[in-house]
Amino acid sequence: MTLPYRDTNVQVSSDSYIFSSPSNPNAPALTIDRPTGDIRLTDAALLAGKRVSRQTSIAGILGMIQLRLDKYIIVITKAQPVGRLKGHMVYKIVSTDFFPLRERQVHDPDEDRFLSLLRSFLKAGPMYFSYSIDLTNSFQRQAQHDTSSPLWTRADDRFFWNRFVQSDFIDFRNLGGRGQPAPQPGIDPYILPVMFGMLEIKPTTFKGTPLTVILISRRSRHRAGTRYFTRGLDDQGHAANYNETEQIVILNDTGSGLGGFAGSTDMQSGKRGAEGKEMQILSYVQTRGSVPAYWAEINTLKYTPKIQIRSIEAAFPAAKAHFDEQIRIYGDNYLVNLVNQKGREMRVKQAYEQMVDMLVSSPKESREADQRTDEKFHVIEPGQKQSEFDRLHYIYFDFHSETKGLQMHRAQLLIDRMRDALIAQQYFRAVDMPGSRLDGRLEVRNQQTSVVRTNCMDCLDRTNVVQSLLARWTLDRMFVDLGLMAKGSRFADEDPAFEFMFRNLWADNADVVSKSYSGTGAMKTDLTRLGKRTRGGALQDGNVAVTRYCRNNFLDGPRQDAFDLFLGVYSPSTANIGSSLVFADRRPVLIQAVPYVAAFSLFLFVLGWFTPRGAGSSVWPMRIFLIFWAVVALWSIHFIFNNGMLYVNWPKLNPRPWATEGYHETISKVRKDKILGPLVARHERGLSTARYINAEEGKKRIE
Incomplete structure (x- = not known):
């Protein structure tokens, strides 16, 4: 080995x-x-x-x-x-x-x-x-x-x-x-393989029985990136923010032994786990990933970016490739969609359902409603098994409508709806074969036959709540099968200390997965950690929302560049040769200057407002001064938010097509501005000449 x-x-x-x-x-x-x-x-x-x-x-x-x-x-x-x-x-x-x-x-x-x-x-x-x-x-x-x-x-x-x-x-x-x-x-x-994501190992006990609980979230290196710059599928069928999460329980773990490749004498002699008992491994796997279509959210400094969705037909080959891999690796896929059925998210929901309708050979649809929502569940099941994609089972759950008003316990309705599928799904169970601890061979007793693929818009907050509920339901089942609980019992009632550890483990998972994608910790972690929605948690979510807005608009460009550089999406050695700098700001100087004008004018306005006035001094000069700088500040702020595409910190190594298109559209609009328009046009003519000269210099160096 x-x-x-x-x-x-x-x-x-x-x-x-x-x-x-x-x-x-x-x-x-x-x-x-x-x-x-x-x-x-x-x-x-x-x-x-x-x-x-x-x-x-x-x-x-x-x-x-x-x-x-x-x-x-x-x-x-x-x-x-x-x-x-x-x-x-x-x-x-x-x-x-x-x-x-x-x-x-x-x-x-x-x-x-x-x-x-x-x-x-x-x-x-x-x-x-x-x-x-x-x-x-x-x-x-x-x-x-x-x-x-x-x-x-x-x-x-x-x-x-x-x-x-x-x-x-x-x-x-x-x-x-x-x-x-x-x-x-x-x-x-x-050659040392490295995993990116979340990994926590918790040696603990349940009702006095020693065991180890491990939670691993593996983030895919394909289509990796930041929240608003990486959505949907790429042409190869890789989904944005794709994570595989595995919850593992190990009984009779040794707690010592293989520190690296060299085992201890106990391990090499083939002894079993603690006190000679066989080591048992139980694991349950879930996945999450962006809605499998070609779609994007376009930053324009507005709190809710505009959604752009390309045709479903164009994304169909990519979706086929994505689900072909999902089915090959995991078997049947239960596609749990948690986006809103109304408002801006509605188009994303519809795109997902249209894609599933195209993939499944003879789809049968059913809808359930209640007093809270017109469409509590929307299920798409194959009418008959004719192709591999008839192993897809789509389940829509209106998470926000069902849980509004801090009624997060109603998320359990989804678990109840999926009960039969979860029972059939099983989980993985194996024991170490005698004398095989060193090479890691396992004697398999049970296999997991399907997977739940959960998503919301970001595949972060709502997704983690539902994944933790699925993990909780399965862990109850594992403990019953192991004889640690009576059938119908819940570990939350049997061992409060274990319940506390479990909640915090999944809350940590939410924070780590969220931070790598959005730059902040997760929302709704009060539900995961405390088991209920609290007003303090809602206030914390507000803080997270504001932080995400700032990071996603002004800081995520370099983060996306770092992903693209490390993962090989962008190769500096094959980039164009020339004297132009890769990271140079290509916007007209006047466009770049507007935020500084806004900050300077606000500073002068505040300075004038709080400056003490002499007893006999005239009031009007200061009023004119304040009015002038207030107008300049308001005009600058209005210009920035009216042309937000120009002030988002976009990735520079691998520009997004929608960002390039939006930039040119916005610049065309700015050219018509009565104040800056003529100056911007003059700058661009000079910039075009400079670019031509740089190109000629680059050609000479190459020759």
Whole structure:
């Protein structure tokens, strides 16, 4: 079994970086030549006398990335243990470092900005790894894998977060390199798969029975990004904000053993869990993802952005690809849609239902209503099984209407409606095979046969509430099946301390998933943490809403650029060559100046308002002064919000088509402005000339 090295030393010299494992002296060392970036495996013994400028110890290699002027090796310099999962230690990445291939750095504003984006992204991103267990796959998928293969080859491509920056190593592994033109399995221990998302391990007890509860949310690396800049599907069928959440319960866990790839003597001898009892693993998987259509919300500085939906026919191939993968991996899909049936969200709901109608061969629809809402449930089921897409079961639930007035307990209506499907769905259950603790093989007793795919507009707040209810219902069922509770009982009534832990675990999940997408913690966490909607929670939601508005309009552009850069959506090395700066602000100078004019005029207005006046001074000069600057401030603020497209902090590396179209439309409107119009037109004529000159200079340099 080939597993990553948990101890890696790096030797830095003027002509190479050399990585080796002190605990594996006979293993080949990984050498990366400078400045070419050529990768090769060398005999570690032959490098013992090599002169190095410095030597350091690292937790692992995250990958390599080519920026505009240089290639960098990204290493994990510090990792924090977060707990043991089935005896295997799990780590969270705390800090990273970049090793440049060029010994003498050429400073460039764009290069510095790229590095700054990556550093802030890696610092903020919750990333986890293990040297000995696959965090990217659910236990059910792990049970189907060959545990003798290298850890990185078993990783789920969707959740192998550093897959792009590991491309150079993986290509070398499969194809070889200069002087070594054959597959190189010796590099396998240097390839460390990393997961992005939420992971908490809680050793606890239930009614005196020791057990471990784990919650993992794996975020997909496909179509990853920020809230308003990444919605719906891409052409390959990847959904925005797609997360797989696995709730795991382990009985008779060892609590010690596999800290990395090397097991303790107890683990190698094949002893079972605590006090000789067999270790049992139970897990339940759910997914969330954006509405599977081509749609976007276009920021214009308004609190509620405008929704744009392309034709359902255009998105149909992408939706087919998305659900083909969902069905292949999970089986039947129960599609729980929680968006509003009225107002601006109605079009998104309709788009989803039209898509399901097109996918299912003979759809049968049913609707239920009550006094609160005209459409409490809307169910689309296949009339007969004719194609794989007849394994889709659509369930619409009007979450907001049913739970308004702090009546969040009515969300339980959805669970009651899905009861038969949840019973048939089952959950995964397995035990460790005797003597197999080291290689992780499981004896499967039960399989989960379907999955619930939940969404709201953002797949955050409403989604997490419903997912926690589904997880709660399933955990009740697990405890009954294990004989820890009587049938019909609820763990919330049986063990209040366990109930408190469970609530906070799912509230933490809500916050982590929300922060990575929207930049803030989740809403409605008072329901998850306390079991009821509170006025304090409603006030906190108001604070979150305002913070999201500011972040999503003014701060998310660079965050989206960081996602696109790390995940390979944008490649600086293949960008256009020229003297123009990638991150330069291309708006006319007068457009850029308007917010400063607004701030300056407000400052002068406040200054004039609070300035003391002499006893005999005239009133009118100060009134005229105040009126003038008040008019300037109001005009500036009106101009900003009337042309909001020009003041949103858009992504610059991978511009959104709707942003480009909206920008040109807004600029055309500004040209007609009586005050700024002529000045903006004159600026654009000068800018066009400058761009032409830059293009000519770039052509000459290339030649």
